[in-house]
Amino acid sequence: MIGPLSRWARGAALACAVLAAGASATAAQEAVTVFAAASMKNALDAASDAWTKESGVAVSVSYAASSALAKQIEAGAPADLFISADLAWMDYLDERALIDGESRVDLFGNRIVLIGGQGAEPVEIKPGFDLAGLLGGGKLAMAASDSVPAGKYGKAALERLGIWPSVEASVAGVENVRAALLFVSRGEAPYGIVYRTDAAADPGVTVVATFPEETHSPIVYPVALLAGTGNPQAAEYLEFLKSDEAKPFFEAEGFEVLR
Known part of the structure; x- marks a missing residue:
């Protein structure tokens, strides 16, 4: 026979399990926050919409000059991924250990x-x-x-x-x-x-x-995850940007896809 205390303990354990599962699901669906050069807007919006439809994960993009975004990241602005319109501002963050260097890739070209x-x-x-x-x-x-x-x-x-x-x-x-x-x-x-x-x-x-x-020097757009991002979806989003599936969105806007 199960006493009241045992029933309470089992109920509490079940409630904790439900909450943990809910928290896990919420974490799995955490939106990806991207800081991107202003020139990326049309192409990146289209690519991000396609990825969201496929993955169910939202993408929040802040567009501005690469210089302004790099300074915001240096100041502690929360983001998962950075797309710069030149190598210099990505190098700036790399020198300060603010990006995941192993994730960095030169992805797009422009004129x-x-x-x-x-x-x-x-x-x-x-x-x-x-x-x-x-x-x-x-x-x-x-x-x-x-x-x-x-x-x-x-x-x-x-x-x-x-x-x-x-x-x-x-x-x-x-x-x-x-x-x-x-x-x-x-x-x-x-x-x-x-x-x-x-x-x-x-x-x-x-x-x-x-x-x-x-x-002028070659116009290259490097992309990298930011150091310390705890969002597991960010790496998947970056892989999507590097994929053949994403390529048409950027080529349609006149970018050269370097990979």
């Missing part, structure tokens, strides 16, 4: 382009190109050239072409590449320098020229 408003005429980019004359006193929209990858690539290209001094005073430096895109799309600047993938995402702009690859 920078000169854009104008809708219907703008094509131009030829070459050494000594009269970009200042093309601007006609207007602004050249770029991400901040001292910190944001798109801006750094753009400045390097203009310096290599020998025309940076002639346009430096006309540069409207903004917080990220998508902001530069909006400046041109809204008519607030006649021309801008953005990634090819950004230009493809906005019908309000026209690509008037692509910068020659030899004018």
Whole structure:
């Protein structure tokens, strides 16, 4: 015969088991938090939606300049995975032991382009190109050239072409590449320098020229898990981004998939 105390103990044990199972299920479904370069938005949103439908796990993405995101991670912002628009900001976190170095992979490539408003005429980019004359006193929209990858690539290209001094005073430096895109799309600047993938995402702009690859360092997007992430879903999400299944989402937006 089971006494009241024994029945209570068995009931308590059952309740604990149910709670533990619930907690385990909740942990298994923990959303993956991603910090990603602003230029990734369209492609990464589409890929993440597909992964969520397949896995049942939500993905929360914060988009901004790689420089801003790296500084937030350094300051302790909680995230599981970082996608940078250049190697330098991933190196910055690696040097501070803030990423899982073994998970790091160079996943995407891109190009920078000169854009104008809708219907703008094509131009030829070459050494000594009269970009200042093309601007006609207007602004050249770029991400901040001292910190944001798109801006750094753009400045390097203009310096290599020998025309940076002639346009430096006309540069409207903004917080990220998508902001530069909006400046041109809204008519607030006649021309801008953005990634090819950004230009493809906005019908309000026209690509008037692509910068020659030899004018700047290769545009590479490294991806890595952050050190100490306790989310078991994060590694699975990263594997998805590296898979053939995810590849079309990025190629559709103009990225080169490096794996």
